[in-house]
Structures are given as structure tokens and as C-alpha cells.
Amino acid sequence: MKNRKSNTLKPINKxxxxxxxxxxxxxxxxxxxxxxxxxxxxNLTIENKNxxxxxxxRKPDYGINGKDGCEVLxxxxxxxxxxxPGYIKGKIFDxxxxxxxxxxxxxxxxxxxKKNDTLNIHSDQDGNFQKEFDGVIQEIEVRYIAFRNxxxxx
Numbered sequence: 258m259k260n261r262k263s264n265t266l267k268p269i270n271k272x273x274x275x276x277x278x279x280x281x282x283x284x285x286x287x288x289x290x291x292x293x294x295x296x297x298x299x300n301l302t303i304e305n306k307n308x309x310x311x312x313x314x315r316k317p318d319y320g321i322n323g324k325d326g327c328e329v330l331x332x333x334x335x336x337x338x339x340x341x342p343g344y345i346k347g348k349i350f351d352x353x354x355x356x357x358x359x360x361x362x363x364x365x366x367x368x369x370x371k372k373n374d375t376l377n378i379h380s381d382q383d384g385n386f387q388k389e390f391d392g393v394i395q396e397i398e399v400r401y402i403a404f405r406n407x408x409x410x411x
Contacts, residue, residue: 357384367392
């Protein structure tokens, strides 16, 4: 009697194992990085005008057709409030939640009469920055821990 009962349960157990395996695959794919990844990209405004075309490598590369890997780095956005020859003023913030990025490294790559120069400035506790300089801004690069660098070709 015991053999008959255990033999009857074997196909049921195999069927349950098989279905459980597929259930795990379905759940994993539904909640994987690629299926749930929201798209927050870096943004650039200069004097209230969208200038995203100036951002180098704006869309991150997450592998083949964006299907590989998880988004692990945040995206930096910058609003240049005022830009004139020899002066820049702006704000650095998180693209996703709009929080200011405190003490972000901002590099101004300048060209001048004598040579190219790089100035390093930092954002304040509200994400604001301003700087007077000699020369013409060629590039701006913003760096912040756990965020993808923002590089802008002016």
C-alpha cells in the first residue's frame, strides 16, 4: 500500500517543481532592472531654455539595446541661470527628485588668449554656484558621488 501511494505522488511533485521553476522566472522578469527601470535623464537649461542637445552622452548605455544591467547611478541636471562673458551662475540638482546636489564638483574648461585652463568650483548647500573667470567656456563637467558625470559642450 505504501509503494502505491508514494508512486502516485511522484508525478504531482515533478509537476509542482516544474511550475514553481517557471513561476520564479516570471516573477524575476517582472521585477528585473530592465522591466521596472524608470528613465530619468540629465537635463540642461540655459536662461530658462532647454539645451539638452549640448549634453554629451545624455542617454546612458545599459548594454545591448539598454536591456543589460541595473541603473546604479543617478543623473545630474543643471540650470544655468546666467551666463555672460567672464561670469556664470547656476544650480545643480538630482534629475529624479530635483534635490540640490550639495558640494558637487563643477569644472569649467576655458579657452583664453594664452592657453586652455580648468577651474574647479563647488555648489553650495542649495546646489547653487557662481564664478567669475577670464576666457571663454568650452566645456562644463559636473561630478558627484553615485551620479553619472554630466558633460556639456558649449
